[in-house]
Amino acid sequence: MRTRAVLVRAAAETFAEYGFAGTTVSRIAERAGLTLGAMYFHFKSKEELARLILTSQPEPVVPPLDSRGLQHAVDLTLAWAYELPGNPVLQAGARLVLEQRLFTEPHVNSHRRWTGLLLEDLEQARRRRELRAGVDTEACARLIVSSCTGAQIQSRPKTSYRDLPARVEEMWRCLLPALAVPSAAKKVRFGEERVRAASL
Amino acid sequence: MRTRAVLVRAAAETFAEYGFAGTTVSRIAERAGLTLGAMYFHFKSKEELARLILTSQPEPVVPPLDSRGLQHAVDLTLAWAYELPGNPVLQAGARLVLEQRLFTEPHVNSHRRWTGLLLEDLEQARRRRELRAGVDTEACARLIVSSCTGAQIQSRPKTSYRDLPARVEEMWRCLLPALAVPSAAKKVRFGEERVRAASL
Numbered sequence: 001m002r003t004r005a006v007l008v009r010a011a012a013e014t015f016a017e018y019g020f021a022g023t024t025v026s027r028i029a030e031r032a033g034l035t036l037g038a039m040y041f042h043f044k045s046k047e048e049l050a051r052l053i054l055t056s057q058p059e060p061v062v063p064p065l066d067s068r069g070l071q072h073a074v075d076l077t078l079a080w081a082y083e084l085p086g087n088p089v090l091q092a093g094a095r096l097v098l099e100q101r102l103f104t105e106p107h108v109n110s111h112r113r114w115t116g117l118l119l120e121d122l123e124q125a126r127r128r129r130e131l132r133a134g135v136d137t138e139a140c141a142r143l144i145v146s147s148c149t150g151a152q153i154q155s156r157p158k159t160s161y162r163d164l165p166a167r168v169e170e171m172w173r174c175l176l177p178a179l180a181v182p183s184a185a186k187k188v189r190f191g192e193e194r195v196r197a198a199s200l
Numbered sequence: 201m202r203t204r205a206v207l208v209r210a211a212a213e214t215f216a217e218y219g220f221a222g223t224t225v226s227r228i229a230e231r232a233g234l235t236l237g238a239m240y241f242h243f244k245s246k247e248e249l250a251r252l253i254l255t256s257q258p259e260p261v262v263p264p265l266d267s268r269g270l271q272h273a274v275d276l277t278l279a280w281a282y283e284l285p286g287n288p289v290l291q292a293g294a295r296l297v298l299e300q301r302l303f304t305e306p307h308v309n310s311h312r313r314w315t316g317l318l319l320e321d322l323e324q325a326r327r328r329r330e331l332r333a334g335v336d337t338e339a340c341a342r343l344i345v346s347s348c349t350g351a352q353i354q355s356r357p358k359t360s361y362r363d364l365p366a367r368v369e370e371m372w373r374c375l376l377p378a379l380a381v382p383s384a385a386k387k388v389r390f391g392e393e394r395v396r397a398a399s400l
Contacts, residue, residue, distance in 0.1 A: 146350030178378035
C-alpha cells in the first residue's frame with residue numbers, strides 16, 4: 001500500500017474506534033507505523049482525513065451482481081450491511097457522520113449522497129413498473145437511509161455489526177408491501193449470495 | 201425546582217450540547233449554579249446522571265389524546281418528535297444512546313424500551329384488526345425505532361430537530377400501506393393537534 005492509503009486506513013480504524021474527538025494525529029501516525037512528519041507531509045490535520053473518508057462514501061460499496069431498480073436498491077443496502085463489519089473506512093464514515101458539528105456541509109454528508117443513490121434506484125423501479133401507484137420515492141429513499149442509519153447504530157454495540165444484514169433484510173420485508181406491486185415484490189432476492197458472488 | 205431536578209436538567213443540557221465525553225461534572229455544576237460539593241452530594245459522577253437520564257426514557261413522552269393501536273403508535277412517535285426540540289432530557293437521551301461503549305446494557309438502552317412500547321401498540325392494532333395479514337410486528341417495531349433514530353440524527357444538524365415531526369409523519373405515510381388494512385390506514389390522523397391538545 002502507498003503511504004497515503006496506509007494513513008487513510010489507519011485514520012479510519014482510529015476514527016471507527018475512538019470517534020473524532022478521541023482521535024489524535026499522533027495516534028493515527030502510530031497506528032500507521034509512521035512518524036508525525038511523514039503524516040503531516042500527506043495530511044495537514046485529522047479533520048482533513050475525516051473529510052476525505054466522509055466524501056469517499058458510499059463509493060466503497062458496489063454490489064457485485066448486475067441489477068436494476070428495486071433489486072439494485074436492495075443490493076446496495078445489503079452490500080453496505082455485509083461490508084461494514086470488516087471495513088474500517090465504512091465504519092469510520094458511519095461514526096463520523098454522527099459527530100454533527102463538524103460535518104454538516106452537504107458535500108461531506110454521506111446520508112445525503114446515499115439518499116440520492118436510492119432515489120435513482122426507486123425512480124428506475126418506477127419506470128420499470130415495479131412500484132405501487134402513488135409511492136413517494138423521495139420520502140421512501142429518506143426512510144431507507146434513516147432506518148439503515150438507526151439499524152447500524154443499534155447493531156454496533158450489540159453484535160459489532162454482525163446482525164446488520166439481517167436487520168436490513170427485515171427492513172425491506174416490512175417496506176416492500178408498501179413500495180412494490182406484488183409481482184415485483186415477489187421477485188426481490190436477499191441473502192449473502194447477492195453480495196458475495198464476485199468472490200466466488 | 202428541587203436541587204436534584206435542577207442538576208438533572210443542567211446535566212441533560214450539557215450532555216445534549218457536548219456529548220458524554222465533552223461533559224465534566226464541574227460544567228454541570230456551573231450550569232446548575234451550584235458548587236461541586238452540592239453536586240456530589242446528589243450524584244457521585246456524570247455517569248450516574250447519564251444513566252438516570254437514559255433509564256427515564258421514554259417516560260417524558262406521553263401523547264395527550266387518548267388513542268389505541270395504530271393511532272397510539274403514531275401519537276407516541278409524533279409526541280416524541282414535537283417534544284424533542286424543546287426538551288433537553290430527550291435530547292440528551294438521543295445523544296447518549298449513541299455513545300455506545302458506556303450504555304449498552306439492556307436496562308439503559310432506550311431503543312429497546314421504545315421497541316417494546318411500539319410492539320405493544322402494534323399487537324393491540326392486530327387485535328383491533330387494523331393490520332394486514334402476515335405483518336411481522338416485531339420487525340416493524342424495530343424498523344420504526346431505527347427510522348426515528350436515523351431521522352433524529354439527520355434532523356439535528358440541519359434544523360435543530362424542527363423538521364423531525366414532518367420526517368416522522370413521512371415515515372408513517374410510507375409504512376402504512378404495508379402495515380395497515382386500507383380502512384385502518386385511512387383513519388390515522390397526523391399533525392400537531394395530536395400532541396398539543398392537552399395545552400389548548
